[in-house]
Amino acid sequence: MNTDELKSLCLSMVERQPGLVFNVMKEIDNNGDSQRTTRDDVPSWCVCQYCQExxxxxxxxxxxxxxxxxxxxxxxxxxxxxxxxVLSLCRGYRRSVFGLTIAGEDRDEIDDPNKSWRHAAYRQFILWRHGKIGRDDRRVIPSCCVWEIRKKFPNPHGQYVGFLASRLR
Incomplete structure (x- = not known):
């Protein structure tokens, strides 16, 4: 297989499953010689040093x-x-596709003005990382990414729902 065919194959695979890029990047990162800095409050299960409990x-x-x-x-x-x-565009598109009204978001935003922004960011992460997933296919977002989103779009009371395995419970 020549270089052009290999590039074409890789692009085709990434279009079908965007998450493959993460696997490749992880291999490159794990084989690299990066210095590891540690924080005292990093959970034992964290590799990147940016996760929180x-x-x-x-x-x-x-x-x-x-x-x-x-x-x-x-x-x-x-x-x-x-x-x-980007998130504003995604929110508008989602409202358009699903026929949602802004009034529902307005009610939510009285208590938490960033709630719909956070949820849009979570949806974008899942789309970016996993591509299109089905209705009952729920994915967990890594802690470091969740906290980065929460840092940008915080709840004023520090109250977050967290991961729900299914909406139908």
């Missing part, structure tokens, strides 16, 4: 990269998941 076992997931390669530091994370312009 989470309330449930299911939510105790790390991106798996070393501190220099943590997903929260990637420009794509900043653009796809934390940029207000």
């Amino acid at each position: 989470m309330p449930t076992e299911a939510e105790r997931q790390c991106c798996g990269y070393t501190p220099n390669g943590c997903v929260t530091k990637w420009p794509e994370m900043q653009l796809y998941c934390l940029d207000n312009g």
Whole structure:
């Protein structure tokens, strides 16, 4: 297989499953010679050094990269998941596709003005990381990424729902 065919194959695979990029980046990062800095409050299950403790076992997931390669530091994370312009576009598109009204968001935003922004950022992360997933296919966002989103769009009372395995419970 020549270089052009290999590039074409890789692009085709990434279009079908965007999360493959993370696997490749993890291999590159793990084989690199990055210095590991540690914090005292980093949970034992964290590799990247940016995670914080989470309330449930299911939510105790790390991106798996070393501190220099943590997903929260990637420009794509900043653009796809934390940029207000991108999130505004995504929120508008979602309202349009599902026929949602802004009034429902307005009620939520009385208590938590950042709630819909946080949820849009979570949806964007899942789309970026996993591509399109089905209705009952729920995924956990790594703790470091959850806290980066919460830092950008905080709840004024520090109250967060967390991961729900299913909405139908």
